[in-house]
Amino acid sequence: MSTGGGTATGSGTAAGTAASTAEEPWPVRVVSQKIGAWVARLGWVWVDGQVAQISRRPGASTVFLTLRDPSADLSLTVTTNRDVLDTGAPELREGARVVLHAKPEFYAARGTLSLRADEIRQVGLGELLARLEKLKKLLAAEGLFDRSRKRRPPFLPQRIGLITGRASAAERDVLTNARRRWPAVEFRTVNVAVQGSGAVPQIVDALKVLDGDPSIDVIILARGGGGIEDLLPFSDEALCRAVFACRTPVVSAIGHETDAPLVDYVADVRASTPTDAAKRVVPDLADEVRLIGQAQHRLRRAVHNLVDRESHRIEALRSRPALARPQAMVEQRAVDLAALRQRAARCLDHRIAAADDDLRHTLARLRALSPAATLDRGYAIVQRADGHVVRAATDVAPGDPLRVRVADGELSATVNP
Numbered sequence: 441m442s443t444g445g446g447t448a449t450g451s452g453t454a455a456g457t458a459a460s461t462a463e464e465p466w467p468v469r470v471v472s473q474k475i476g477a478w479v480a481r482l483g484w485v486w487v488d489g490q491v492a493q494i495s496r497r498p499g500a501s502t503v504f505l506t507l508r509d510p511s512a513d514l515s516l517t518v519t520t521n522r523d524v525l526d527t528g529a530p531e532l533r534e535g536a537r538v539v540l541h542a543k544p545e546f547y548a549a550r551g552t553l554s555l556r557a558d559e560i561r562q563v564g565l566g567e568l569l570a571r572l573e574k575l576k577k578l579l580a581a582e583g584l585f586d587r588s589r590k591r592r593p594p595f596l597p598q599r600i601g602l603i604t605g606r607a608s609a610a611e612r613d614v615l616t617n618a619r620r621r622w623p624a625v626e627f628r629t630v631n632v633a634v635q636g637s638g639a640v641p642q643i644v645d646a647l648k649v650l651d652g653d654p655s656i657d658v659i660i661l662a663r664g665g666g667g668i669e670d671l672l673p674f675s676d677e678a679l680c681r682a683v684f685a686c687r688t689p690v691v692s693a694i695g696h697e698t699d700a701p702l703v704d705y706v707a708d709v710r711a712s713t714p715t716d717a718a719k720r721v722v723p724d725l726a727d728e729v730r731l732i733g734q735a736q737h738r739l740r741r742a743v744h745n746l747v748d749r750e751s752h753r754i755e756a757l758r759s760r761p762a763l764a765r766p767q768a769m770v771e772q773r774a775v776d777l778a779a780l781r782q783r784a785a786r787c788l789d790h791r792i793a794a795a796d797d798d799l800r801h802t803l804a805r806l807r808a809l810s811p812a813a814t815l816d817r818g819y820a821i822v823q824r825a826d827g828h829v830v831r832a833a834t835d836v837a838p839g840d841p842l843r844v845r846v847a848d849g850e851l852s853a854t855v856n857p
Contacts, residue, residue, distance in 0.1 A: 472548035479546040479553065487555065488563075489516075491536050496522070507538070507555070510676055513641040518542060520557040529562035535636055535669070537563040568668065572675050576702055579677070584684045585705045593689045593709060593721055597657035599626040600721060601650035601688070603643060606631035610662040610693070610714040617718035622725050628656060634663045639673035644682045651686045658721055659686065661703065662693040662714040674701035683707055693717035815847040822853075 460466045466474075492515060493506035503525050505518040518540065529538060542555035563571075579585060600618070604611040611629065618625050630649060632642035643661070650659050661683070663674065673679065674694045683690050683706045692707035693714045704710045711717035757763055807813055811821065822830040823843045830836055838857035843850055 469548070472546070472551065476546040476548055479544050482544050484541060484543045486539060486541055487516075488537070488539050491532060491534055491538055494532065494534055505557075507540075508638075510537075510640055510673065512678070513638070517552070517554040518557050519554055520560060524558060525560055528560035532560070532562055537568065537669075537672075539563060568672070572702065575675070575677055576705070579680055579702065579706070584680060590708045591689045593658040593691065596622070596723060597625070597721060599628060599655045599657060601653065601656040601659040602627050602629040602662065603632055603646045603650065603659065604629070604662040604714075605634040605664075608634070608662075608664060610664045613714040614660060614662050614693070614718045617715050618722040621718065622722045625722050628653065635666065635670045635673060640676045640679050643673065643679055647682050647686060647690075651688050656688055658689045658691060660691045660693060660711075660714075660717050660721060661707070662717060663695060664714070665696045665699065671695055671699060671701050674703045676702075679703055680706045691717050691721055812847070815845070818847075821845040 458464060487507065489507040490510045491505055492508040495504040501522050503520050503522050505520065506515050507518050508515040520540075520542075525532065528540075529536075532538065539561045540555070540557040541559040542557040544553060545556050546553050583589070602611065602614055604614070611631075615627060615629075618627070628650065630646040632646050633639045634643075647659065647661075650656050661674075663671070671694060674692075680702050683692075683703055689708040690706075691709040691711055692701075692704045693711040693716065694701050694704060695713075697712035709717075709720055711720050761768060815821070821844070823845065824830060824836065825841050825843070828835070830842065836842065836855045838855050840855045842853040842855060844853050845851075
């Protein structure tokens with residue numbers, strides 16, 4: 441085949457001098473030669489894949505393998521010598537992971553592409569675990585395991601998407617336990633392959649279908665227990681990224697509690713088993729009814745306690761003197777008012793009596809100083825006709841008329857010479 445590849449290159453170069461046009465198209469052989477030349481330029485490469493089929497023909501020295509990508513629906517045919525296979529992977533079985541050294545070849549006669557391998561290594565368990573650990577660190581560094589981005593499933597989902605194997609124990613456990621806990625719950629089940637070369641593409645497609653359904657509130661990814669090789673699809677990088685990209689919360693229920701595929705770290709909720717997934721997603725109707733009854737009892741008791749407390753408070757208020765005998769406040773104010781009136785009357789009487797005494801004293805002093813008092817003692821006031829008081833004998837002349845005022849009246853008099 442390498443000789444054919446070299447011939448294709450030379451012919452392609454010769455034919456390549458003239459461009460391909462509608463008037464001068466290239467023949468099929470030229471196109472095949474050019475494709476072979478381009479394929480041959482890739483050279484020898486190391487390829488990682490999963491063996492989907494092995495074909496050993498009795499008596500033939502060539503073994504045919506179908507190598508499949510675990511994360512995509514793609515496969516390539518591999519041809520190798522029986523001695524190469526017996527040396528590198530004598531116990532090779534379908535479904536095993538291999539790493540092979542091969543060169544791509546284009547068979548012009550059939551128009552097919554295949555790989556010719558000169559070395560095949562079956563991937564052992566230790567190497568698989570090392571790869572998974574490396575992938576785990578990569579995904580964790582990218583934030584796919586970050587707890588802050590994980591979403592809480594709804595308390596009571598109206599419809600649940602279930603991805604699981606057809607007629608599997610995991611499907612039966614999820615459906616039976618969920619409907620036992622909440623009979624009205626609805627499911628949309630998508631059955632897929634849960635192991636083997638076609639598992640990852642089918643699961644990724646199912647995730648896209650359920651995530652695009654607006655009636656789905658939560659998605660459960662369920663599978664029963666198995667060996668590490670059986671659970672490898674659930675540690676696939678493509679599946680982990682598909683779960684991370686889902687807008688709908690995803691619950692991972694893969695294997696048993698001790699199993700921990702990488703999809704468990706990416707999912708929003710990890711359930712130890714499919715039964716545990718049903719318990720985490722769907723509430724128990726009996727428990728909810730019991731909790732509602734307890735809440736009603738607590739509410740009723742709280743209301744009764746509140747009513748009793750307020751009743752006691754009202755009774756305490758009613759028993760206070762101000763409310764038990766409200767007229768006491770009026771009576772007390774009446775007593776205070778009477779006392780104030782008495783004080784006011786006493787003060788007024790005292791002030792009047794004091795003012796009366798002052799008035800009498802002033803009147804007595806006034807009377808003592810008054811001329812009338814002097815007249816009462818026998819004195820008289822002599823005035824001339826013009827009203828001037830006669831204070832000396834020289835103030836009058838003989839014949840002047842005089843008025844003499846005594847205590848009880850006035851007398852007329854004339855000055856005699």
